[in-house]
Amino acid sequence: MAQNARSHKASKVVERMGKKLNRQMVGSLVGCVHCGMCAESCHYVLANPDDPTYAPAYKADQIRKIFKRNFDWTGKIFPWWVHAQDVRTDEDLEKLKDIVFGKCTNCRRCSLNCPMGVDFATLNRMARGLLVSVGVMPEGVAVVSKDQWEVGNQMGVLPQDYLETLEWLSDELENEFKDTAARIPIDKMDADVVYAINPREVKYDPRTISDAARIFYIAGENWTMPSEGWDMTNFGLFSGDDELGGVVAQRVYEKVIELRGKRLVLSECGHGYRSTRCEGPNWSGNGVPPFVIESSVLTMLRYIKEGRIRVDKEKNKAAVTFHDSCNNARSCGFYEEPRELLNLLVTDFREMYPNRAENFCCTGGGGAMSMSEYTPQRLKSAIIKADQLKATGVKVVVTSCHNCVDGLTDVIRHYKLGMKVTQLVNLTANALVIPERVVVPVEVQIPFVTLPLQGFKILVVDDEPDILTFLAAVLEDQGATVIQAADGEQALALTIQEKPDLMTLDLSMPGKNGGYVFEEIRNNPEIASTKVCIITGKPELRRLIYERPVAPPEGYLDKPVNEDTLLTSIRMILELKHPHGHA
Amino acid sequence: MSESLRFVSDDLQLMALSFMAIVYIFRIRWLLKFKASRERQAPSGGTGTSSFKGIVYSWANIAMPWSMESTRRMSFFYLQFVVFHLAVAANIGMSFVIPYAPGLMKPMIIVRLLQILFAAACAIGCYRMYRRLSNPAIRLISTPDDFFSLALLTGWSFASIFAAMNRPDLGEGPLMVYFIMTAFFLVYVPFSKISHYLYYPFTRFYFGRTMGHRGVYPVKRVTQPKPTHI
Numbered sequence: 001m002a003q004n005a006r007s008h009k010a011s012k013v014v015e016r017m018g019k020k021l022n023r024q025m026v027g028s029l030v031g032c033v034h035c036g037m038c039a040e041s042c043h044y045v046l047a048n049p050d051d052p053t054y055a056p057a058y059k060a061d062q063i064r065k066i067f068k069r070n071f072d073w074t075g076k077i078f079p080w081w082v083h084a085q086d087v088r089t090d091e092d093l094e095k096l097k098d099i100v101f102g103k104c105t106n107c108r109r110c111s112l113n114c115p116m117g118v119d120f121a122t123l124n125r126m127a128r129g130l131l132v133s134v135g136v137m138p139e140g141v142a143v144v145s146k147d148q149w150e151v152g153n154q155m156g157v158l159p160q161d162y163l164e165t166l167e168w169l170s171d172e173l174e175n176e177f178k179d180t181a182a183r184i185p186i187d188k189m190d191a192d193v194v195y196a197i198n199p200r201e202v203k204y205d206p207r208t209i210s211d212a213a214r215i216f217y218i219a220g221e222n223w224t225m226p227s228e229g230w231d232m233t234n235f236g237l238f239s240g241d242d243e244l245g246g247v248v249a250q251r252v253y254e255k256v257i258e259l260r261g262k263r264l265v266l267s268e269c270g271h272g273y274r275s276t277r278c279e280g281p282n283w284s285g286n287g288v289p290p291f292v293i294e295s296s297v298l299t300m301l302r303y304i305k306e307g308r309i310r311v312d313k314e315k316n317k318a319a320v321t322f323h324d325s326c327n328n329a330r331s332c333g334f335y336e337e338p339r340e341l342l343n344l345l346v347t348d349f350r351e352m353y354p355n356r357a358e359n360f361c362c363t364g365g366g367g368a369m370s371m372s373e374y375t376p377q378r379l380k381s382a383i384i385k386a387d388q389l390k391a392t393g394v395k396v397v398v399t400s401c402h403n404c405v406d407g408l409t410d411v412i413r414h415y416k417l418g419m420k421v422t423q424l425v426n427l428t429a430n431a432l433v434i435p436e437r438v439v440v441p442v443e444v445q446i447p448f449v450t451l452p453l454q455g456f457k458i459l460v461v462d463d464e465p466d467i468l469t470f471l472a473a474v475l476e477d478q479g480a481t482v483i484q485a486a487d488g489e490q491a492l493a494l495t496i497q498e499k500p501d502l503m504t505l506d507l508s509m510p511g512k513n514g515g516y517v518f519e520e521i522r523n524n525p526e527i528a529s530t531k532v533c534i535i536t537g538k539p540e541l542r543r544l545i546y547e548r549p550v551a552p553p554e555g556y557l558d559k560p561v562n563e564d565t566l567l568t569s570i571r572m573i574l575e576l577k578h579p580h581g582h583a
Numbered sequence: 584m585s586e587s588l589r590f591v592s593d594d595l596q597l598m599a600l601s602f603m604a605i606v607y608i609f610r611i612r613w614l615l616k617f618k619a620s621r622e623r624q625a626p627s628g629g630t631g632t633s634s635f636k637g638i639v640y641s642w643a644n645i646a647m648p649w650s651m652e653s654t655r656r657m658s659f660f661y662l663q664f665v666v667f668h669l670a671v672a673a674n675i676g677m678s679f680v681i682p683y684a685p686g687l688m689k690p691m692i693i694v695r696l697l698q699i700l701f702a703a704a705c706a707i708g709c710y711r712m713y714r715r716l717s718n719p720a721i722r723l724i725s726t727p728d729d730f731f732s733l734a735l736l737t738g739w740s741f742a743s744i745f746a747a748m749n750r751p752d753l754g755e756g757p758l759m760v761y762f763i764m765t766a767f768f769l770v771y772v773p774f775s776k777i778s779h780y781l782y783y784p785f786t787r788f789y790f791g792r793t794m795g796h797r798g799v800y801p802v803k804r805v806t807q808p809k810p811t812h813i
Contacts, residue, residue, distance in 0.1 A: 023617040024793075027786035030614075033779045034729050036721045037653040037660070045720075052720035061724055073613075074728075074774050082776075083726040112802070113653035115645055115664075116783060117790035278797060281623040288625050333628025333798020357802050358652055 009134040010087045014070050016130050021071070025126060028118040029067045032057060038120065041113035043360050044103055047381040054103055054381075056110035060120045062099050063127045093136045100127040101138050102374035106238070107326040107361035129240025137239065140370035143547075144235050148248060153231035155199035165202050166225060168572065169210045173217065182217050184209075187259060188224035193299070194261035195225050196232035196252055196276070198269040198402045204556065205402070207568060211429035212267060215300060218432060219308040223265075229255030232266045233402075234275030237327075238367030242283050249280025253289040263292045265299050268423045270325025270401030271365070278332050295334060297400055300428045301341045311345055311431035319348040320427075321392040323408060324359040325401035333357075338400045338424060345427045352392050360385050362399070364407020369539070379414045386415035397421045406558075410539065413560065451479025452567075456574060459483045459503040461491040461517070462535070463510060467559070471504055471535075474563050475570070488512025492520055495527050502573055505553075507536040507545070515544050522550035531573050535561055588755045591762040592682040599769035606773035607781060614785065628798005637795010640802075641787040650802060663707045670704030671736065673697060674743050678765045681749050681758070694747050701743040708737025732775045739764050 006014065021029075034057055039045045044054040052058060061083065068075025068084035075084030087093060108121040131137055132145070147156035163186065170183040185191070193216065201208045216223045229251040236245025256264045266273050277293045303309040322342055328334040335356040342349050352359070363382040368374065389397060389411070397408055397419055405421050412419045458480045460471040465486070472482045483498055485491040488511050495503060503521075507514035514534065522528050533555035534545060546552055554573040557565060626633065640650075648654040654661045677697065680687050688694060712733055715725050739761075746761035772778050794800035 021617055023614060023619040023785070024789040026614060026617045027782055027789060031779055031782040031786040033776050034721070034724045034726070036718070036724070037657065039720055040656065041653055052723045055720045055724065057724045058720070081726065082728050111790070112794075112799075113651050115651070115654065116779060117641060117644075117786035119786075119790055119793075278624050278627060282621070285623075287623050293625075330799060331797060333632060333794075335803070336629060351805065354652065355805065357799050358804070 006086070006088050007090050007093075009090055009093055009136065012134050013087060013093065013130045014066065016133055017066065017126075018071065020126055020130065021067075024119065025123060026067075026071075028060075028120070028123055029064050030072065031116045032060060032064065032114075032118050033116060035115065038110040038114050038118075041109045042104075043107075043109075043363065043384040044377075044381045047383045048377075053099075056104075056120045059099050059104055060118070060123055062096055063123050090136070093131060093134070096127065097131050097136050097138070098374075100124050100131065101141065101367075101371055102377065105326075105361045105363065105366035105368050105378075107365050108330045109326070109358070109361065112330060112357060125237075125240040127240070128238070129242060132239045132241050138371040138373055140372060141235075141239050141367060144367070144370050145239050145241065145244060148231070148235045149244060152228065152251065153199040154233055154235045155203050157199045157202050159227070162199075162202055162230065163227065164575075165206055165572070166209070168575075169206055169213060172210060173213050176214075177217065184213050185224040187227050188222075190260045190262075191222050191224040192262050193221050193223040193265050194256045194259055194263070195223055195265050195267065195296070196230050196272075197225070197267040198233050198272055199231050200233075200402045200406075201267065204558075204569075205405075205565075206572065207564070208267065208402075208423060208425050211425045212296060214429050214432065215303065215309060215425070218435065219303045221303075221308075224259065224261070226255040226259060229253075232272040232276045233269055234272065234280070235367065236283065237271050237275045237279060238370075245275060245279060246283035246285065249276055250284045250286070252276055253280070253284070253286075256289070256291055261291055263294065264289075265294055265296050267296050268400040268402065268425055270327035271403055273325075273334065274327035274331050295328075295337070295400070297334075297338050297341055297424055300424065301337055301344075304341070304344055309428075310433040310435075311428060312433050313345055313347050313431060315431045316346040316427050317348070318346075318396045319350060319394040320346050320396040320398050320422075321350050321352045321389070321394045322355070323352060323362060323389075323397050323399040323404055324356055325399060325404050326359070326361050326365050328400060329359060330357045334400075338398075341424055341428070342398060345424070345431050346398075348394075350392055350394055352388060354388075360388055362401075362404040362407030363411060364403055369403065369406050369410075372539075372542070375539075379410065382411040382414065385411050386417060389417055389419060390415075395419050398424060398427065400424055406539075409558065413537070451477075452571065453574075454479030456502065457481045457483065457498060457500045458570070459485060459491065459494055459498065459500040461485045461488075461503060461509075461514070462506040463487060463508075464506075467506070467535075471566070474566055478567060488514065488517040491517050495521055495530055496524070499527065500530060502531040502533065502554075502570065504533045504535050504570075507534060507541045508538055515541070515548070518545060518553065519548050519550055522548075531555075533557060533569060533573055535559060535566075584751050585755060588751060588758055588762070589682075591759060591766065592678075595766045596678060596682070596762065596769070599766040603769045603773055607778075610773060610778070610781065614782070619789065622793055622796045624796075626796050626798065629803070632795055632798040632800065634792045634796040637793070637800035638788055638791040640800045641791020641794065642784070644787065644791075645783075663710070666700070667704050667707045667711075667736075670700045670740055670743075673700055674704075674739065674765075677743065677747065678762070681746070685749060688747070688749050694749075697747045698744050701740045701747065704740040705737055705744065708733060708740060712737065726776075728775050732777050735764075735768060735771065736777070739768055 038056040042056050048054050065085040066087050069086045074082050104124050106121045111119040111121050144154045148154040166184045173182045234248045273295050281288050324335050363385050368378050408421045458475050462468045468484050475482050485494050505514045532553040534553045535557045537559035539558050555569045644650050648661045715721050742761045742764050745757035
């Protein structure tokens with residue numbers, strides 16, 4: 001009877017729950033005594049003291065009640081006595097979706113604080129996986145999962161774009177060191193190090209790749225980057241889809257095996273490290289891969305200890321604090337090595353409290369950054385993180401996770417903390433002592449004959465005069481001819497009239513907003529090929545751009561944007577291989 | 584001692600205990616039917632960690648209030664937990680001592696200490712009931728079973744205060760009530776949240792094994808000032 005009353009999706013969820021349950025999960029489902037000790041370990045609860053539905057025990061009960069009604073004897077016989085309840089309709093599933101995706105970042109802090117050892121994060125992930133299996137998930141999760149299934153990486157970076165970026169970065173490196181060997185080797189066989197990265201680095205932060213390349217080069221490492229299987233991130237961790245998790249991890253492992261690599265080094269990404277280093281062998285079911293897997297933090301630390309690179313901490317004089325990624329610290333015990341490295345790189349390191357396995361989530365974990373519908377509640381709960389950051393009294397936060405970089409940047413911007421987020425690879429590269437055999441950097445050796453952006457016409461569009469002035473000044477300093485527009489109408493008119501090589505486009509503007517302008521440009525054959533770099537302070541609008549039925553923008557930057565990031569991005573879009581001319 | 588009191592303090596208890604044991608056997612068999620997941624990856628974390636250490640740390644966790652932020656911060660709540668559970672353990676012990684080794688409870692000091700413990704447990708039970716009703720977050724997650732289990736243990740502790748005297752010559756009422764409640768308790772427990780102690784070794788074992796293998800357990804802490812934001 002009960003089964004017949006369920007919707008098709010609800011039936012599938014219950015059926016699959018039965019298959020997915022393991023002893024640990026069942027222990028966590030039956031072991032909760034509703035003592036409430038978990039509540040104050042959750043940043044959502046602390047930031048929303050008047051809303052009891054954020055309590056981890058309550059959230060777990062939404063999964064537990066389905067389990068009890070269908071798999072546990074007391075719940076089957078006396079459902080009302082233990083609050084057992086079946087899931088019946090698609091609306092029930094939607095409500096569950098809003099809880100497991102929107103009210104928890106799977107940070108595992110409550111699990112660590114439960115006297116009974118109830119691992120709510122594992123239950124939550126299981127529930128996510130069940131919902132994903134019937135297509136009930138936030139749109140962002142669907143988009144990212146699709147990209148990772150179909151394109152091979154979670155940001156949909158095409159092979160050509162990936163390889164061109166590495167090529168471009170190699171040119172820069174070669175130019176910097178005046179050494180033809182100073183390049184990023186692709187698919188080199190028998191390398192000692194195979195370096196896998198987060199696609200975010202290709203798309204938004206190529207500087208971290210070039211910093212890592214610089215370190216490998218100076219260390220004299222026999223290294224390579226794979227042409228495929230290079231994405232060490234894994235959305236299966238966030239979506240709860242073990243199948244996706246296994247396939248993605250296996251893709252990376254197989255490429256390393258194919259290249260006969262000895263060591264897989266993972267760039268700084270918390271969930272990537274956890275997925276590839278810790279969970280991948282569990283999901284793929286193939287056991288420990290036949291090579292060492294380590295974080296690049298460990299690699300850099302080893303280089304310093306072995307004297308393969310030398311660093312000068314005086315180059316990083318700003319006071320810094322360190323944010324432990326939940327996945328690194330709370331799920332992989334990776335928290336001392338980053339500190340050891342950090343102490344070699346900076347002169348003033350100040351701990352954040354609480355820290356290590358007890359640190360608070362950046363609030364962007366568990367895939368939260370891709371679920372724009374939950375952004376307001378995420379940012380509200382981020383007050384806990386903001387206070388924690390503020391209490392350190394520093395202006396630079398170091399983290400070893402790309403997701404945390406985005407999450408913390410959002411927190412810092414929202415709460416106007418005026419802080420900067422950076423990673424250990426950036427600090428290491430900055431502190432590098434360049435050995436004499438390496439030619440000094442190009443900016444000292446080779447004077448610019450022409451300015452890098454000379455000959456390019458760039459339209460900057462933003463309704464905020466300060467930003468408009470900043471963008472124009474930076475681009476003009478590099479030789480570009482800059483045209484300015486303060487709203488959508490003006491932007492469209494100037495694009496048609498001036499035919500710029502590139503436009504930077506703000507999204508949130510009065511009148512015709514950036515999304516509308518972007519689509520108009522793409523739909524007008526006369527100007528459709530205009531290169532567009534979105535610059536927005538509202539990352540939640542990202543999907544509105546990428547989901548439009550037109551070609552995507554060539555670049556995307558989050559505000560606040562600094563000079564380096566802006567120029568790197570602009571040069572990438574304009575395909576400038578060298579800083580002093582056209583490609 | 585009347586035949587009725589002898590029956591409720593002996594035969595009835597044995598029947599209730601047997602019932603509880605049978606149900607627990609089924610319960611553990613049911614739990615073990617679910618496959619245990621494995622940690623296939625190479626161990627991670629520091630050199631001072633391992634699966635074994637993680638399991639031991641996890642099991643001992645409850646006796647180390649400093650090991651979790653929740654118990655560090657809610658020290659009064661933790662103290663209540665200790666007293667309440669000690670009282671329950673003493674109460675279970677007393678249900679065996681009275682019929683089978685009454686001599687152990689002859690010294691008045693033991694009786695008084697037990698009575699103080701049971702009275703404290705009773706007071707804690709009342710406070711916990713108040714907390715469960717007054718705290719919106721706790722009320723929201725509380726099931727009828729949670730309320731009934733707490734009421735049952737509180738009432739049982741209250742009955743124990745009088746039963747601890749073990750003076751049937753002054754009237755068998757307190758002992759009758761105590762043993763009937765004990766028998767009911769034994770029969771009800773396997774179906775209630777009170778049987779969390781049955782699951783504790785399992786949940787803590789697996790969580791400890793995972794966290795130990797990954798180098799999270801034992802948790803490393805550095806001395807830190809009290810967070811101002813909480």
